[in-house]
Each structure stands twice: as C-alpha cells, then as structure tokens.
Amino acid sequence: MPPKGHAILSASSADRWLHCPPSARLCESYDDKGSDYAAEGTDAHALCEYKLRQALGMEAADPTENLSWYNSEMEECATDYAAYVLEQVEAAKQTCADPVVLIEQRVDFSRWVEGGFGTADCIIIADGTLQIIDYKHGLGVLVSAVENSQAQCYALGALELFDGIYDIDSVRMTIYQPRRDNVSTYKLSKDELYRWADEVLKPTAELAFAGDGNFLCGEWCGFCKAKHECRARAEANLELARYDFKLPPLLTDEEVEEILSRADDLVSWAADIKEYALRQALSGKKWNGWKLVEGRSNRRYTNEAAVSAAVEGAGFDPYEKKVLGVTAMQKLLGKSRFEELLAPYIEKPQGKPTLVPESDKRPAINTAKNDFMEENDYE
Numbered sequence: 248m249p250p251k252g253h254a255i256l257s258a259s260s261a262d263r264w265l266h267c268p269p270s271a272r273l274c275e276s277y278d279d280k281g282s283d284y285a286a287e288g289t290d291a292h293a294l295c296e297y298k299l300r301q302a303l304g305m306e307a308a309d310p311t312e313n314l315s316w317y318n319s320e321m322e323e324c325a326t327d328y329a330a331y332v333l334e335q336v337e338a339a340k341q342t343c344a345d346p347v348v349l350i351e352q353r354v355d356f357s358r359w360v361e362g363g364f365g366t367a368d369c370i371i372i373a374d375g376t377l378q379i380i381d382y383k384h385g386l387g388v389l390v391s392a393v394e395n396s397q398a399q400c401y402a403l404g405a406l407e408l409f410d411g412i413y414d415i416d417s418v419r420m421t422i423y424q425p426r427r428d429n430v431s432t433y434k435l436s437k438d439e440l441y442r443w444a445d446e447v448l449k450p451t452a453e454l455a456f457a458g459d460g461n462f463l464c465g466e467w468c469g470f471c472k473a474k475h476e477c478r479a480r481a482e483a484n485l486e487l488a489r490y491d492f493k494l495p496p497l498l499t500d501e502e503v504e505e506i507l508s509r510a511d512d513l514v515s516w517a518a519d520i521k522e523y524a525l526r527q528a529l530s531g532k533k534w535n536g537w538k539l540v541e542g543r544s545n546r547r548y549t550n551e552a553a554v555s556a557a558v559e560g561a562g563f564d565p566y567e568k569k570v571l572g573v574t575a576m577q578k579l580l581g582k583s584r585f586e587e588l589l590a591p592y593i594e595k596p597q598g599k600p601t602l603v604p605e606s607d608k609r610p611a612i613n614t615a616k617n618d619f620m621e622e623n624d625y626e
C-alpha cells in the first residue's frame with residue numbers, strides 16, 4: 248500500500264470542505280487521533296488490495312497475520328470485493344481489448360485543488376469509460392456514489408494520468424459497501440465532470456485553502472475535527488432555543504416541522520459537546536458549576552475461574568449457554584455460510600414506526616387514519 252499522507256484538502260474530506268470551506272484550515276490545528284473504525288477500515292483495505300492482486304494473478308504478500316481486526320466477515324467482504332472488480336474488468340473487455348486495472352493508485356488532482364491528492368482503491372481504465380471503485384468497510388453511514396465528491400476527485404486524478412492515452416468519454420463511480428449491502432453507482436460524462444471541477448471544485452478549493460468562505464453546518468460536521476468547539480455549529484443548533492422549549496400544543500405545525508428537521512443534528516451536537524467537555528475535564532479543565540465524579544458501576548468478579556470452581560464445588564452449575572446474536576453469528580460464520588445455514592430461521596419483525604424526511608427511500612407506512620381515509624375513498 249502506498250503511504251496515505253494527509254492533504255489539507257483531501258479527497259476523503261471533500262464533502263466537508265466543499266460545503267464548509269473554512270473548516271479545512273480550522274481542522275489543521277487538531278491532531279489526527281484516529282479511531283478503532285479507521286483502524287478496522289485500514290485493515291479491510293489492506294486485505295481487499297491483497298485479494299484483488301491475487302485474483303488478477305499479481306504477486307502480493309498476504310497481510311492477514313498483521314491485521315488486528317481480521318475476522319471471517321472481513322475475509323468474505325474482501326473476497327466479494329475482488330470478485331466484483333473482476334466482473335467489472337470482464338465487462339470493460341467488451342469495449343476495450345486491454346483495460347488497465349490500478350490498485351491503491353495515488354492520484355493527483357492538484358490542477359483544481361491546491362495540494363490535492365488521494366489514493367483510489369481501484370481504477371479501471373478502458374476506452375469509453377473510466378471506472379473508479381471505492382471500498383467502504385464502515386457500517387455507520389450509508390454512502391452514495393451520486394455526486395460523491397471524493398470519487399469525483401479520484402476520477403479527475405485518474406483522468407490526469409490517462410485522458411488522451413485512452414479514449415475516455417464518461418466516468419463511472421462505484422461505492423462498494425458490503426456490510427450495508429450497498430453497491431451504489433453513478434455515471435457522468437467526462438465533460439460534466441470537468442465542468443464541476445472548473446465551476447465548483449476549483450473556486451471552492453481556493454476559498455478553503457485561503458481559510459475563507461462561509462461556515463455551513465450539516466451532516467458533514469460529524470467528520471469535522473472542530474465539531475466540538477465550532478461556533479457556527481453551536482449557533483445553528485442553539486437557534487432552536489428561540490422556541491424556548493415550548494411543548495407541541497404551543498407550537499405551530501410549521502415550527503414542529505422545523506424542529507424535526509434539525510433535531511438529529513441538535514442531539515449529535517449536544518453529545519459531541521458532552522464528550523468534549525468530559526475529555527477536557529479529565530485533562531484537568533475546570534468547568535464552572537461542574538465537577539467530575541465516579542459514574543455508577545456494577546459489581547464484577549475478580550477471578551472467574553475461582554468463582555466457577557467455588558460454585559461447582561457447592562454443587563451448582565455456574566454457566567449459562569446462549570446462542571450468539573445475529574450480528575455476532577454472521578461475523579463468526581461469514582455472510583454466505585450464515586445464509587446457507589440459518590436463512591430458514593431468520594425473520595425480520597416489523598420495525599417501530601419512525602418519522603423520517605420525505606427524501607428517505609423507505610415506503611411510507613399506513614397509519615390507522617390513512618387506512619380509514621382510503622377505505623372511504625372507495626365509497
């Protein structure tokens with residue numbers, strides 16, 4: 248794997264700095280702390296790279312013994328990813344005799360973004376279409392390929408290398424996110440991509456590089472290192488305080504709708520502030536009116552072997568045997584073995600009604616009132 252490095256305006260953070268240009272410079276002052284999720288993703292990418300090289304008949308060293316997060320689910324995801332890429336290569340051969348496959352390819356899109364580079368998981372170059380495939384191991388956020396600025400930056404970097412050598416007229420970008428059963432693809436013409444690069448990417452990157460532009464908060468704040476202390480985010484969330492915590496009967500329908508549209512951001516912002524304040528307090532910061540105390544804790548055994556010996560000695564069985572939960576079982580068996588063995592025994596009960604924005608892809612459920620209205624429509 249090539250060294251990843253960190254650009255101020257990286258492709259992976261493009262969604263954030265394109266929406267909120269000043270966040271780029273603001274994030275510079277924070278250390279990169281990393282996380283378990285990031286470490287797991289790095290392991291998964293290393294395995295994907297190995298599986299793909301192997302599938303393409305290239306030499307590759309098996310990284311498995313050095314992967315701290317390796318498990319059968321990761322093995323299966325990486326194997327399926329390699330198979331998916333092979334399918335795409337076969338499809339590319341229909342239009343081009345010699346498609347090129349690049350794995351973990353460093354791409355440079357600094358023509359539009361100062362210092363802009365990134366590492367694309369897989370690029371397939373063929374006459375006609377250039378394809379970018381980006382593997383996502385995360386479960387938390389469902390990633391769409393539609394207008395995905397990270398993939399578009401990689402595509403621009405790939406065009407810098409191959410436009411002119413190959414006869415490329417369109418670009419196809421795929422997000423492969425197996426743990427969410429998500430394969431999302433978006434295609435646009437090369438001209439449309441260049442237009443976006445010139446009209447949106449370049450001018451916004453200039454603002455971001457200079458530390459200019461307007462703060463704008465939204466979903467992308469979740470990936471911002473300044474999210475705990477950001478004044479713009481605080482002000483946007485505190486703006487709801489104008490409703491003065493009135494309860495629904497005193498609010499208009501429009502006010503309830505506005506609060507609903509911002510409630511998730513408000514909750515996640517409040518959780519970020521609590522986490523930040525606790526971390527600071529643990530490092531010695533004194534918050535006026537607040538103190539650190541011990542949280543509640545439960546009793547626990549100091550020596551499990553001694554406990555079971557004592558209980559067995561007294562004539563009791565100290566163990567409980569429980570079937571693993573669905574997620575843990577799938578992790579143990581891998582997805583296909585899980586399906587093969589357990590499909591007849593899995594059900595998905597109806598979910599609890601949840602209020603979501605109209606843009607959500609799930610179909611609306613009928614409430615009792617809707618049913619009643621529909622019945623009367625037939626009369």
Ligand code: SF4
Pocket residue numbers: 263267269270273462463464465467468471472473474475477478479480
């Ligand atoms: S928290 Fe959100 S609004 Fe604040 S700098 Fe970061 S991305 Fe911008």
